[in-house]
Each structure stands twice: as structure tokens, then as C-alpha cells.
Amino acid sequence: MAKSVLTTYILWLIGGWFGLHHLYLGRDRHAFVWWCTMGGVFGMGWLRDLSRIPEYVDDANERPEYVTYLVSKFRSYEKPPFNVTRFAGQLILGSLFGYLTLLALPENLLKHSFYRALIVFVPYGVALGVHCVGNIGRESGNVWFSLIGAYITFPLYRDINKNHNVISLSAVVSTVLFNWLGKEWRRKPRRKSSLCKRFCVLSFCGLLYLSMWGSFLFWNTSITYHDGETVKVHEALKHFFNSPLWNNMKHSVKDMLSDGWKHGWWAAGDRFTDMLDPLGEIHAYEVLGLERGASEMDVTSSYRKLAKQWHPDRHKEPEAKQAATQKFMEIQEAYETLSKIKIRRAKRNKVKDDTYDVHNMHRYA
Structure with missing residues (x-):
């Protein structure tokens, strides 16, 4: 042509x-x-x-x-x-x-x-x-x-x-x-x-x-850190494959694939979405030191305990006070995140229940 x-x-x-x-x-x-x-x-x-x-x-x-x-x-x-x-x-x-x-x-x-x-x-x-x-x-x-x-x-x-x-x-x-x-x-x-x-x-x-x-x-x-220390890229990669981040990611992917084989690939997709933590729920539970799915009472108890421990007024030295303030804010944010998720889910469940009741009323009318 x-x-x-x-x-x-x-x-x-x-x-x-x-x-x-x-x-x-x-x-x-x-x-x-x-x-x-x-x-x-x-x-x-x-x-x-x-x-x-x-x-x-x-x-x-x-x-x-x-x-x-x-x-x-x-x-x-x-x-x-x-x-x-x-x-x-x-x-x-x-x-x-x-x-x-x-x-x-x-x-x-x-x-x-x-x-x-x-x-x-x-x-x-x-x-x-x-x-x-x-x-x-x-x-x-x-x-x-x-x-x-x-x-x-x-x-x-x-x-x-x-x-x-x-x-x-x-x-x-x-x-x-x-x-x-x-x-x-x-x-x-x-x-x-x-x-x-x-x-x-x-x-x-x-x-x-x-x-x-x-x-x-x-x-x-080489990679230069914020404090001026340098490390070769091949050494950094070697350490990365031994890091907690890589091990956690590796186990998460393994679990996702296992769910796919056992329960179908829709389940694997759900597991992948959970890994991304779009709602911040998993991170919030980790901050409060709880397992996912903990009861409302456990969440409130852990929040009060940690908030008391990390309250800025309990720390006098400037560096410790600054670190405590940051940790305290993170704890509050985690508690607020879980509270908002709980409220949204309660509203959604209520709507589902009302829809189900209306459907049954029409069915048996």
C-alpha cells in the first residue's frame, strides 16, 4: 500500500x-x-x-x-x-x-x-x-x-x-x-x-x-533521606522486600486470591476493595488497637482509654507534647470515622427494613 x-x-x-x-x-x-x-x-x-x-x-x-x-x-x-x-x-x-x-x-x-x-x-x-x-x-x-x-x-x-x-x-x-x-x-x-x-x-x-x-x-x-543519609537503590529494594509493608501486602494478596478460589472472584473483588480501605475503617480500628468488627462498647472503651493516655495536658516536655497532640488527634479522628460509619449503616439498614415492610404489606394486602 x-x-x-x-x-x-x-x-x-x-x-x-x-x-x-x-x-x-x-x-x-x-x-x-x-x-x-x-x-x-x-x-x-x-x-x-x-x-x-x-x-x-x-x-x-x-x-x-x-x-x-x-x-x-x-x-x-x-x-x-x-x-x-x-x-x-x-x-x-x-x-x-x-x-x-x-x-x-x-x-x-x-x-x-x-x-x-x-x-x-x-x-x-x-x-x-x-x-x-x-x-x-x-x-x-x-x-x-x-x-x-x-x-x-x-x-x-x-x-x-x-x-x-x-x-x-x-x-x-x-x-x-x-x-x-x-x-x-x-x-x-x-x-x-x-x-x-x-x-x-x-x-x-x-x-x-x-x-x-x-x-x-x-x-x-542512591536514595537520600530527609536527614541526609543515602542508601543505594538495590540495597533499599532488598530491605523493602523484608519490610512489614511488603509482608502485609503479600499476605493480603494471598488471602484475596484464596478467597477467589474458594468463594468466587466476586469475593476476591470485595476483599481487594477492603484492602484499599476506602472508608478508613480498617485504619481506624488499628489506631484504637481493636480487631475489625469490635462492638460499640469496645470502641468507646478503647477510645476513652487512649484519649486519656495521649491527652496533651499529660505531657509537659515540648517534643512529647507535640507527639501526644498528633496522636490524640489521630485517635479522635479514628473514633469519629467509626461513629460516622455506624450512623450511615444504621440509616441504610433502617431504609432496607422499611422497604421490606412496605413490600410485604402490598404482597399480603
Whole structure:
């Protein structure tokens, strides 16, 4: 099916930053680069596409006039001429993939000499970025030249923790070697793949890219508390899975699923609603130190006991008085919540009883 210029512009407008218009035209590699760099380096490539879309559509449709233009270009230039935009794109994406690969490696492991061998993957990331941009559209190149260029600078990586600029240097060397020796024309259009295959390849590449960011966030970022103390994210997550919050949530979900299997999934839905505690009833019982469903007498007794214990006038020190005031207000709020729930339920039950009596009167009249 022929591609439409109008449709391409609409897709450019609503999803161009994520390469939606390139996906429509079958330029999957181009779309992936736009997605990784937020519209071609924060929207610069997206704006450039505004004037290039007609040409991209002609290429996708293999319009005879455009094919004639390409043939004349192939004859005029044995190899694709130097292009500043593509060269800059190779440098940017190569550096991005290289830095991201380094960031994804756990800092604590890189301190040990055995694990420092993982740095060998950093130039590989650089080469993939250079090769990816170099193979967009009607130009192509051998990945080996970008790999050789990236690994030429590998001896300098021994001081990479002190000097990260070596990654940018690798991107420069890889890009120069790729454009000097490995670049050529793509004289035949790419073979059209099935939608399923395109989706699988793009999904794999996207998940790989996101997993690199995920590894960086998991291993090398920290959480700062209000008192200035910091803890690594992976340590915080480990402690979270041992926390009372997680254990309570785990048991609640387990109970909900058990209710679903035994009493039907409507019961599981009711259990889930209870877990959300939309009325604040469960929290109120916890504040008063009672089990859910406690009698009115128990609620009143517990409220009076706790209110007397935490009354601000019983605490003289400023910090203790402030904490007691907050606790006292929480106890009062819990008691008021349960009282309001009781009144609402009593009214609702009364309405049901009256409705039932009226129904029976009509029935036996």
C-alpha cells in the first residue's frame, strides 16, 4: 500500500518524538534512534524531518522520479558523500550507547580487578551506536569497521573511571573509520519484513535499551533521606522486600486470591476493595488497637482509654507534647470515622427494613 504524505505529517505531529512516522514508512532503524534520543537529540531531528518527509515518502513508495534521482546520485558518487548531520548523529548515538553501557555496570563490581573485564563491552556499545545511524536510509556499512574503530582506543580504558572522555574518543575514531572504509550505497531497498517480525525486533531492541537504564538505576543510584543519609537503590529494594509493608501486602494478596478460589472472584473483588480501605475503617480500628468488627462498647472503651493516655495536658516536655497532640488527634479522628460509619449503616439498614415492610404489606394486602 502506498504511503501518504498527509498521514506521515499527522504521525510526525502526534508521535514524531518517538519515531511514529518513521515506523509508518518502514524506517524502523530511524524510528529506534528517534525513540532513544527523544526525537533526534531533544527534538532537533524531529524538526529536521519537517522538510524531509516528502523525500522519505517517495523513497518508501519507490516513486519513479525519485528512483531516477537516486540512480543519477549513485552514478555521480561511488560512495555516499560526507554528511555533517549523519556524522554528528553517529557521534552522539555512539557516545550515548557507550556511556550507557558503562553506567549500567555495577560500580562496586568494577572496583575488583576480575570484574573490570566487563569494561570490554563499552566500546561494543559505541560501535553499535555508530553502526545504527550509519545504516539509516540509503546508506549502509559493515559493522566490523565501527567495531575496529571503537576498540582501537581500548588500551586507554584502564583509566576510564578517572577519564570518561575516552568514550567520546572511541566514538570519533569509530565514526571516522566507518565513514572512511565501511560506507557504501544501499542500492536496493530493504526487504519488507512481516509486521510480527518488525514488532519483535523493535521490542527486543527497546527492552535491551531500557534494561541498560534499569541496570544503571538499580546498581548505581542512591536514595537520600530527609536527614541526609543515602542508601543505594538495590540495597533499599532488598530491605523493602523484608519490610512489614511488603509482608502485609503479600499476605493480603494471598488471602484475596484464596478467597477467589474458594468463594468466587466476586469475593476476591470485595476483599481487594477492603484492602484499599476506602472508608478508613480498617485504619481506624488499628489506631484504637481493636480487631475489625469490635462492638460499640469496645470502641468507646478503647477510645476513652487512649484519649486519656495521649491527652496533651499529660505531657509537659515540648517534643512529647507535640507527639501526644498528633496522636490524640489521630485517635479522635479514628473514633469519629467509626461513629460516622455506624450512623450511615444504621440509616441504610433502617431504609432496607422499611422497604421490606412496605413490600410485604402490598404482597399480603
